Amino acid sequence: MIEFVLNNQPIQTESPAFLPLLDFIRYEQRLTGAKAACREGDCGACLALEGRLENGQMHYQSIASCLMPLGNAQGKHIVTIEGLNRKGLSPVQQGIVDHSATQCGFCTPGIIVALTALCLSEEPLTEQRAMAALDGNLCRCTGYQSLKQAVLSVLSKLPAEQAARPIPWLIDKGYLPVYFSGITEQVAQIPRCAPAFHPGRPILGGGTDLLAQQPDQLRTAEPSLLCERWELSGIYLEGNSCTIGSGLTMAEILRNPDLNRLLPGLEEYGRLIASTPIRNMGTLGGNLANASPIADLVIIFLALDTTVLLNGPHGRRELPLDGFYLGYKKTDMRPDEYLEGIRFELPSPGHIFNFEKVSKRARLDIASVNTAIGLELKSGAITLARISAGGVSPVPLFLRRTSEFLKGKLISDKVLAGASQLIQEEISPISDIRGSAEYKRLLLRQLFYAHFLKHFPEQLSLKGLLNEGRKLDEKHRLERTRKGAIHFPG
Numbered sequence: 001m002i003e004f005v006l007n008n009q010p011i012q013t014e015s016p017a018f019l020p021l022l023d024f025i026r027y028e029q030r031l032t033g034a035k036a037a038c039r040e041g042d043c044g045a046c047l048a049l050e051g052r053l054e055n056g057q058m059h060y061q062s063i064a065s066c067l068m069p070l071g072n073a074q075g076k077h078i079v080t081i082e083g084l085n086r087k088g089l090s091p092v093q094q095g096i097v098d099h100s101a102t103q104c105g106f107c108t109p110g111i112i113v114a115l116t117a118l119c120l121s122e123e124p125l126t127e128q129r130a131m132a133a134l135d136g137n138l139c140r141c142t143g144y145q146s147l148k149q150a151v152l153s154v155l156s157k158l159p160a161e162q163a164a165r166p167i168p169w170l171i172d173k174g175y176l177p178v179y180f181s182g183i184t185e186q187v188a189q190i191p192r193c194a195p196a197f198h199p200g201r202p203i204l205g206g207g208t209d210l211l212a213q214q215p216d217q218l219r220t221a222e223p224s225l226l227c228e229r230w231e232l233s234g235i236y237l238e239g240n241s242c243t244i245g246s247g248l249t250m251a252e253i254l255r256n257p258d259l260n261r262l263l264p265g266l267e268e269y270g271r272l273i274a275s276t277p278i279r280n281m282g283t284l285g286g287n288l289a290n291a292s293p294i295a296d297l298v299i300i301f302l303a304l305d306t307t308v309l310l311n312g313p314h315g316r317r318e319l320p321l322d323g324f325y326l327g328y329k330k331t332d333m334r335p336d337e338y339l340e341g342i343r344f345e346l347p348s349p350g351h352i353f354n355f356e357k358v359s360k361r362a363r364l365d366i367a368s369v370n371t372a373i374g375l376e377l378k379s380g381a382i383t384l385a386r387i388s389a390g391g392v393s394p395v396p397l398f399l400r401r402t403s404e405f406l407k408g409k410l411i412s413d414k415v416l417a418g419a420s421q422l423i424q425e426e427i428s429p430i431s432d433i434r435g436s437a438e439y440k441r442l443l444l445r446q447l448f449y450a451h452f453l454k455h456f457p458e459q460l461s462l463k464g465l466l467n468e469g470r471k472l473d474e475k476h477r478l479e480r481t482r483k484g485a486i487h488f489p490g
């Protein structure tokens, strides 16, 4: 039995846990405001709000209901566009009307939900954050200018600090219907998701990969629900190490203040990953276990000395993340194990971290090539380098030889051009829809240079790096010719 509150209605259902929430909403509850369009998390037409009760308070975020398994709604408040209806238009709906930001209206429910999630957001509101609230929504008709104006008008009416716009304030000002005031009590009476690991059953994280890839095969399957196991949903800084539970969502990790202190810019880099609703759902465990060669969190954590924590009927195991991937989409996790989380040593003060990603679209797209670097220096010399790269081999790659090569070196155009040539020997990209093998080689070279140009602009220039690269190419060409000349007959 799955129990939750849908808008202002208590729900108890025996429908399967892997059923997409969207199908439950549309076909079992006959609430047709959320649209079934891409069903792959790409368009935002199906967005709903997910409310969780934590420490006596409701916290809301947008989710893509097409990819949310019904089982993950247990103990939550799910709000569809119908659940935002009240007498008259809300300020969000009024903003859309005032700026003619709707035409056919197909995308509009999702856009209203995304902007209402912005009003409920616990982050201080900025223009950048407000615009990013729509990074998971596509609109084929209006052009984005009118939507942009609608967002700005919504933003202009909201106090920036969350403390100044608590849920009672949002109800009073007409952003939310009145029934929201009784939701905390309703949700508090429902048991939370009961964490259970059953070896052999598919393990469910946020469902953003599972439901995008195999919705039909899974429809009647019983999942292992690991959500809300306490050890899987926290970030623990103990002594010299940081442990992150596998059940944390990408959003929780990317905006965590401790992690942003250790890895400056993490939240900003996170905007390159998926979209707001997908980051709100997808977990660290799913990102790691999915074993995609371009998984962004994996690439980020490979640049730290990360250990993977596994558990199962035979006890716990720890493996280095850079040995975890055995081949394309293949990990060293046994069928009866699950991922508890990861652990890494805290970077030293002064540690430099950088992440770069190029994809076909700037937002809501997986990488053609991505790379991260962790770097420490003493008196100008590199004492530690860890470079990772995705999209250039069957597995997310730790560039071991290049990282070793850099140790003890001073940063210069020549050293980095040499390192970049070594990278080319370590990688084996293939041509696919995200680019040709040559293009990916070129991309990784440029992104590797970008790590350093961003952090050492006074010591380096792109022109200098490319010049040194050309000189090295010429030297290698001559060496090859010389070797060839020795064996040349006659």
Ligand SMILES: Cc1cc2nc3c(=O)[nH]c(=O)nc-3n(C[C@H](O)[C@H](O)[C@H](O)COP(=O)(O)OP(=O)(O)OC[C@H]3O[C@@H](n4cnc5c(N)ncnc54)[C@H](O)[C@@H]3O)c2cc1C
Pocket (backbone or CB within 6 Å): 040, 041, 042, 067, 202, 203, 204, 205, 206, 207, 208, 209, 210, 211, 212, 226, 246, 247, 250, 272, 273, 274, 275, 278, 281, 282, 283, 284, 285, 286, 287, 288, 289, 290, 294, 295, 296, 297, 337, 338, 339, 340, 364, 365, 366, 367
């Ligand atoms: C529109 C869209 C855009 C995306 N963009 C990006 C992107 O830019 N970058 C990126 O890296 N990814 C992206 N993804 C992929 C996906 O969202 C992430 O990989 C996400 O982290 C997957 O997590 P999940 O919890 O949703 O995984 P699920 O779908 O729940 O699970 C994925 C796999 O991991 C297994 N699994 C989950 N948790 C565990 C665990 N604790 N132990 C063992 N196995 C487990 C599942 O059994 C399954 O095999 C995108 C997906 C979509 C739909």
Ligand code: FES
Pocket (backbone or CB within 6 Å): 035, 036, 037, 038, 039, 040, 041, 042, 043, 044, 045, 046, 047, 064, 065, 066, 067
């Ligand atoms: S239908 Fe497109 S994101 Fe769900």
Ligand code: FES
Pocket (backbone or CB within 6 Å): 101, 102, 103, 104, 105, 106, 107, 108, 138, 139, 140, 141, 142
């Ligand atoms: S108004 Fe038609 S898709 Fe947005």
